[in-house]
Amino acid sequence: MKRTHLIAVALLGATTLAAPALAQDSIYVQSNAYRTGPFSGSGTPVADGINDYLTMLNERDGGVGGVKIKFEECETGYDTKKSVECYEQGKAKGSIIYLPWSTGATLAAIPRAHVDKIPIMSMAYGLSAAADGSVFPWVFNPPTTYWDGASILLNYIAKQEGGLDKLKGKRIGLIHLDAPYGKEPIPVLQNLAKKYGFEVLLYPVPAAEMQNQGALWLNIRRDKPDWLYNHGWGAMNPTAVKEAIKNNYPINRLVGVWWSGGDDDARAGGAEAKGYKSLSWHLFGQNFPVMQDILKHVHAKGLSKTTKEKVGEALYARTVYQGMMVAEAIRNAQRLTGKKVINSEDMRRGLESLNVTEARLKELGMEGFASPLKVECGDHNGHHQAFVAEWDGTKWTKASDWISPSKDEVRPLIEAAAKDYAEKNTGWPKRTEVCDPRS
Amino acid sequence: MFYREAGQFKTTYRDDMAVFPILQDRIGLLVIISLAIFAIPLLGSKFFISSVMIPFLVFTLAAMGLNILTGYTGLISLGTGAFMGVGAFACYKLTTYFPNVNIIVWILASGLFSAAVGVMFGIPSLRVKGFYLAVATLAAQFFLQWCFVRIPWLFNYNVSGAIEVPERTLLGLAITGPRATPEVRYLVLLGIVALMTWVASNILHGRIGRKWMAVRDMDIAAELMGIKMLPTKLLSFAVSSYYCGVAGACMMFLWYGGGEANDVFDINASFNVLFMVIIGGLGSLIGSFFGAAFISSLPTTLKFGLPAMGIPITGATAEHMTFIVTGSLIIFFLIVEPHGLARLWQIAKEKLRLWPFPY
Numbered sequence: 001m002k003r004t005h006l007i008a009v010a011l012l013g014a015t016t017l018a019a020p021a022l023a024q025d026s027i028y029v030q031s032n033a034y035r036t037g038p039f040s041g042s043g044t045p046v047a048d049g050i051n052d053y054l055t056m057l058n059e060r061d062g063g064v065g066g067v068k069i070k071f072e073e074c075e076t077g078y079d080t081k082k083s084v085e086c087y088e089q090g091k092a093k094g095s096i097i098y099l100p101w102s103t104g105a106t107l108a109a110i111p112r113a114h115v116d117k118i119p120i121m122s123m124a125y126g127l128s129a130a131a132d133g134s135v136f137p138w139v140f141n142p143p144t145t146y147w148d149g150a151s152i153l154l155n156y157i158a159k160q161e162g163g164l165d166k167l168k169g170k171r172i173g174l175i176h177l178d179a180p181y182g183k184e185p186i187p188v189l190q191n192l193a194k195k196y197g198f199e200v201l202l203y204p205v206p207a208a209e210m211q212n213q214g215a216l217w218l219n220i221r222r223d224k225p226d227w228l229y230n231h232g233w234g235a236m237n238p239t240a241v242k243e244a245i246k247n248n249y250p251i252n253r254l255v256g257v258w259w260s261g262g263d264d265d266a267r268a269g270g271a272e273a274k275g276y277k278s279l280s281w282h283l284f285g286q287n288f289p290v291m292q293d294i295l296k297h298v299h300a301k302g303l304s305k306t307t308k309e310k311v312g313e314a315l316y317a318r319t320v321y322q323g324m325m326v327a328e329a330i331r332n333a334q335r336l337t338g339k340k341v342i343n344s345e346d347m348r349r350g351l352e353s354l355n356v357t358e359a360r361l362k363e364l365g366m367e368g369f370a371s372p373l374k375v376e377c378g379d380h381n382g383h384h385q386a387f388v389a390e391w392d393g394t395k396w397t398k399a400s401d402w403i404s405p406s407k408d409e410v411r412p413l414i415e416a417a418a419k420d421y422a423e424k425n426t427g428w429p430k431r432t433e434v435c436d437p438r439s
Numbered sequence: 440m441f442y443r444e445a446g447q448f449k450t451t452y453r454d455d456m457a458v459f460p461i462l463q464d465r466i467g468l469l470v471i472i473s474l475a476i477f478a479i480p481l482l483g484s485k486f487f488i489s490s491v492m493i494p495f496l497v498f499t500l501a502a503m504g505l506n507i508l509t510g511y512t513g514l515i516s517l518g519t520g521a522f523m524g525v526g527a528f529a530c531y532k533l534t535t536y537f538p539n540v541n542i543i544v545w546i547l548a549s550g551l552f553s554a555a556v557g558v559m560f561g562i563p564s565l566r567v568k569g570f571y572l573a574v575a576t577l578a579a580q581f582f583l584q585w586c587f588v589r590i591p592w593l594f595n596y597n598v599s600g601a602i603e604v605p606e607r608t609l610l611g612l613a614i615t616g617p618r619a620t621p622e623v624r625y626l627v628l629l630g631i632v633a634l635m636t637w638v639a640s641n642i643l644h645g646r647i648g649r650k651w652m653a654v655r656d657m658d659i660a661a662e663l664m665g666i667k668m669l670p671t672k673l674l675s676f677a678v679s680s681y682y683c684g685v686a687g688a689c690m691m692f693l694w695y696g697g698g699e700a701n702d703v704f705d706i707n708a709s710f711n712v713l714f715m716v717i718i719g720g721l722g723s724l725i726g727s728f729f730g731a732a733f734i735s736s737l738p739t740t741l742k743f744g745l746p747a748m749g750i751p752i753t754g755a756t757a758e759h760m761t762f763i764v765t766g767s768l769i770i771f772f773l774i775v776e777p778h779g780l781a782r783l784w785q786i787a788k789e790k791l792r793l794w795p796f797p798y
Contacts, residue, residue, distance in 0.1 A: 035755035036762075075742070075758040080702055084695060085490045089743060092486040107601045108698035111617035127599050178588060180600035180699055187598075207702070417598045424595060426538065427606045427616070 026063070026070040027330060027341060029054065030095035032086050032105060037077035038210070039234035042262055042315060046101065047073055048306040049319030050326070052298045053290075057327055059297040064327050065334040067341055078234070080104040091116055096347040097326060100126065103181040106139075113138045114429055119348040123322045124149075124258060124281070128184060129417035131381035133352065136418065137433045140351050142325065142375050143281050143384040147413060148405030149257050150185035150229070152279060152386050154192055155403050156255070157227050168197035173225030175216070175232070175240055178204035182231045185257075188410065189229075201225050210236040217243045230256040238268030241276055251275045255388065263313040266391040274393040278314075281386040282321050282370040284396045286312040289365030290320065314389070314396050321370060328364075329354055336436055352377055353436050371402060377435035381414075383407045442791045458640060475629055480622040489621040489694075490743070491736050496628045497690045498731035502715040503639055503724060504682025509713070510722035511643060512675040513655030514564050518557075518576040519683050519712040521583035524704030525553040526684025527691035528593045531602050535595055542607035542615055543627065546688045553684020554677040556583070561676030565668060568658075580706055588701050604697040615692045624693045631689060635682065640724060642678065651675050655722070683712075711735075718769060720781025729780035737765060 031050060034043035054071045063069050072093075074086035083105030090098055098113060098120045100106040106126035113120045120139045122130070128147050130139035144152075157172070158164040174189060176182030182204070193200045201223055203216050210232075220228070228249065230240050237260045244254050252275035256265070261278025269276065286295065291312045298304045299311065310316055333342045333350025342350070354375040361367055374382050383405050390399035422428040442463050449455045459465045479492060505519050530549035534542055560579040564572050587593060594602055606616030613619040614627050642648055650671050653661035662668055687704065695703065711734060719730020738761040745752055745760075752760060776783045 033755070036758045073755075075755050077758060080695070080698055081494070084698075085739060085743070088486050088490045092484065104601075104699035104702050107599050107603075108695050111604070111697055115617040129598060179701055183600060208706070420598065421603070424597065425603050425605055 025341065026068045028070045028072075028093055028095050029097060029099075029326065030072050030074055030086070030090040030093060031099040032076045032083055032101045033073040034076050034078045034101070036075060037079070039078040041238070041264055042234050042259070043078065043101070045262065045264075045306070045310060045313060045315035046319050048304065048310065049316040049321075050099075050323040052294050052304050052306070052311070052316075053320045053323030054327065055303050056290075056294045056297045057323075059301065059303070060293055064330045065340060067334075069327075069330070076102070076105065078102055080108060084108055087112065091118060094343075096330075096342060096344045097121055097351075099322070099326075103127075103179070107180070110136070110139055111425065117348070118344045119351055121322070121325070121351065123318075123325070125181070127421075129414055129421055131379065131383070131414050132418035133376070133378045133380040134418075134431055135422050135428075136380065137352075137431045138348060140375065140380045142354070142380070142382050143370075143373050144386055144405065145381055145383070145410070145414070146184035146231075146257065147188045147410045148381075148383050148407070149279055149386070150188040151192065151406040151409055152403045153229055153255060154189075154196075155406065156388050156400060159400075159403075164196055170198040170227070171201055171223065171225040172198055173201040173203055173220060173223065173228045175203040175205065175213075175220070175228055175230050177210070177232050177236055178206045181233065185229070185231060188413065191413070192406075192409065205232065205236055205240075210234065211239050213239050213243050217247045217249075220249060221247050226253065228254045230254060230260045232256070232260050237262065237265035241265060241269040241273050244276075245269050245272045252277065252390075255279070258318070258386070261389060261396065262315045263310075263396065266396070271393055273391055276391040277399065278389050278391075278396070279386050280314065280318075280389045280396070281384060282317055283368065283398060284312060284314050284317050284389070288312075288367075288369045290324075290369065291317075293365060294320070317369075324356070324364060324366065325351075325354065325373070328356055328360075348433070349436050351375060352380070383410060442788070442794075444792070458644060472633070476626070480625060485621045486743075488625050491739055492625055493621065493628060493694045494735045494739070495731055496625075496632045497686055497694055498712065498715060498735040499728050500632055500635060500689060501683050501686035501712045502719060502727035502731050503636065504679045504686060505712050505716050506719075506722065506724070506727050507639065507643070507651070507682065508675055508679035509716055510720075510726070511648065511655060512651040512672065512679075513658075514561075514672065514675065515569065515573040515713075516576040516679070517573050517706070517709045517713065518560060518579035518583070520704045520706060520708030521580045522553045522557055522680045522683035523687025523690060523708065524583060524587055524700055525556050525680075526550055526687035527602060527700060527704070528587065529553065529684065530688035530692060531595070531604075532593070534605065534607065538605070538607075541609060542692065543609065543631070546631065546685060546692060549688040550681035550684035553687070554681040557676045557680025557683075558673050561673050561680075564672050564676065577706075580709055584701065584705060587704065594700070599699075600701075601699040602691055602697050604692055604695075607692075615696070617696060619693075619696075628689055628693050631685065635685065636724065639682070643724070647674065652722075714769070718772060718779055720779030723779070723781035725784065726779050726781030729784065733768075733780065734765070737761075737768075741765075 033047035034040055054069050058068050074089055076082040076086055087098060087109050098109055098118050100109055100122055103126055106122045109120055122141045124144050126141055128145040130136040130141050131145055158167055189200045205213055232240055244251055254276055256278035258279045261280055266273045266276050294311055299308055329350035332353055333346040336349050337346045356373040358372050371385060385402040385404045387398055387402050388400040389396045444461045447462055508514050508516050526549045529552035530545050533545040563575040567575055594600055597603055604615050606613055606618060612623055614623055650666050653666055654671055715730030715734045718733050720726025741761050742757045
């Protein structure tokens with residue numbers, strides 16, 4: 001037990017040399033990514049979008065506020081153990097924000113982030129209760145939560161059926177990943193079911209059975225739900241679309257949450273997937289000036305890891321949106337502190353006063369790409385509106401008006417859940433961070 | 440030259456039966472222990488301690504547990520991940536109901552629940568052997584994992600469905616929860632691992648360990664010699680699951696600090712620990728350390744160590760590299776020495792005793 005052990009210790013000791021001194025003229029941003037493993041189908045476009053957007057800012061504008069952004073990915077393979085490592089690595093290297101990209105990683109990081117003072121941004125995923133900024137000052141989950149998503153879906157269904165009173169007696173199925181992520185919408189759906197008199201049918205898919213949903217779809221065939229809500233991720237989504245077609249389920253009544261609306265998810269169903277729906281809070285395609293800039297400044301220079309056709313696809317565009325939020329928060333923080341190179345505590349202030357107006361979206365080349373975004377001290381989410389997108393056989397298109405979530409239904413649930421979290425975690429720190437005055 | 444036992448006479452049976460009969464070995468052990476206690480917390484960076492040393496120690500404990508069952512008693516189990524999960528959930532429930540009792544007590548006590556569950560799933564081992572037993576323990580893995588997701592009482596009805604580790608202190612120092620520093624968590628874990636290694640070594644060198652090994656080598660012969668199968672095999676399951684349970688509680692409370700247990704204690708965890716035992720060396724305590732270091736720490740070192748040393752690999756490339764390097768090393772070691780790293784270590788020691796005059 002002697003020498004080999006020593007050698008091992010010496011070898012491993014090399015890792016202590018990690019965290020080289022960073023040049024003080026750049027801002028370091030690290031993001032978790034999974035280009036490997038069973039979730040890489042969703043993870044790869046997600047990693048490409050933010051990488052290309054931040055690279056574009058560096059190339060076109062020289063970064064944000066004259067400071068370059070040093071962006072790095074940390075590969076997790078959607079594994080919580082590796083995500084925890086990546087969090088530690090980001091902390092050691094001085095990343096100003098933590099982008100977990102998995103619900104498990106978010107949950108593991110929330111308590112640490114409040115001590116290490118690193119803001120977490122889990123864009124429309126993670127712990128819904130974290131929308132309560134008075135309990136979770138270091139977690140941000142804009143622009144909307146899964147609970148809002150479920151209420152948006154119901155508002156959409158009500159519209160299609162001719163009013164909320166028409167929901168009575170309907171059967172709405174939820175096909176979901178059997179993990180905390182997939183189970184998120186259940187409380188809201190059940191609450192609303194009681195109120196409007198419809199029935200919720202649950203179809204859980206265990207993570208190990210993501211690509212083997214045959215038995216589950218037999219049940220769906222038997223139950224014939226009027227609408228199906230798909231809460232999946234990774235390989236589960238294309239499988240669900242394929243199974244729906246195989247089992248003759250009307251594809252235009254299968255609606256995915258935003259994470260089930262990837263181009264490759266729908267493409268798996270072939271021509272018959274036309275009509276598959278998904279929620280989204282931004283548009284798609286390469287026609288926006290921001291996408292043109294990415295093509296010009298990143299793609300043409302060979303700085304992107306993806307092919308040209310993939311630019312502007314649904315999941316890619318979603319993290320371009322995330323890149324925008326990160327960059328705008330940095331700009332905000334620079335304005336609030338007067339510093340050029342900000343740290344993670346400044347970043348939190350920047351995120352908390354995020355206010356992307358219509359005019360600002362236009363300046364960013366995102367006019368018509370998304371609706372305005374506002375984050376507040378107590379409300380770290382904003383509960384923004386979304387719309388239903390439809391797959392037309394080759395690309396996603398906007399298929400409904402913007403629909404607002406039922407904030408009055410969702411917000412009390414969020415506050416109760418946040419209170420519950422703080423009570424169960426004895427010694428949960430009371431918020432001491434001061435709210436910045438709004439500009 | 441330096442590693443030579445000439446002049447070290449054993450004058451009593453006690454000396455002859457010592458676990459470390461050679462003086463140099465005892466000195467070496469002391470050096471390693473003092474390095475682990477003093478040098479690593481003082482000199483190691485926070486990242487090194489929290490991402491390399493703590494996982495290494497947690498997996499060592501789990502590998503030791505499985506080694507007792509598979510390496511010493513010859514019963515294959517694929518339920519390690521689930522037994523670890525039982526430990527984590529038991530510890531969570533215990534510290535929720537009795538928050539004033541020290542968390543270290545609960546970490547050690549949580550293993551008892553895991554042991555009870557392990558005994559229950561160990562009953563088939565009286566009838567089935569080998570691969571069939573592996574399949575029977577697979578049932579434990581799937582059944583328990585199902586429970587972790589479906590029984591909200593286990594995770595205190597948290598909306599997140601995850602274990603949320605509260606802050607617990609020892610002598611005023613936080614040892615769990617977000618405020619606990621990596622150094623403190625590491626030292627607590629080191630204490631637990633050292634204690635449990637010592638206990639395991641004593642069990643294995645004594646009457647119980649010999650019974651287990653007799654069962655492993657040939658169970659019919661062992662039975663003819665008067666060893667009762669029922670208590671022997673079930674005791675092995677109990678002790679093994681106890682170690683796995685403590686490892687699981689340590690994993691959740693001292694390493695992750697909370698999280699979604701379902702994806703932590705899955706079948707992959709079971710396989711990983713099994714690989715650690717096979718690579719490290721079946722039926723060897725030190726092999727558990729080697730195996731854990733190899734399977735748990737090597738990927739981390741490759742992924743973060745190489746870029747830190749200036750070798751420019753990033754993200755996905757590092758991950759693919761890890762798979763390639765770890766995979767080929769596993770094949771290499773299995774061809775060169777099918778008895779694992781522990782056997783290689785033993786051969787190296789024997790060579791060293793003769794060096795530089797091999798004849």
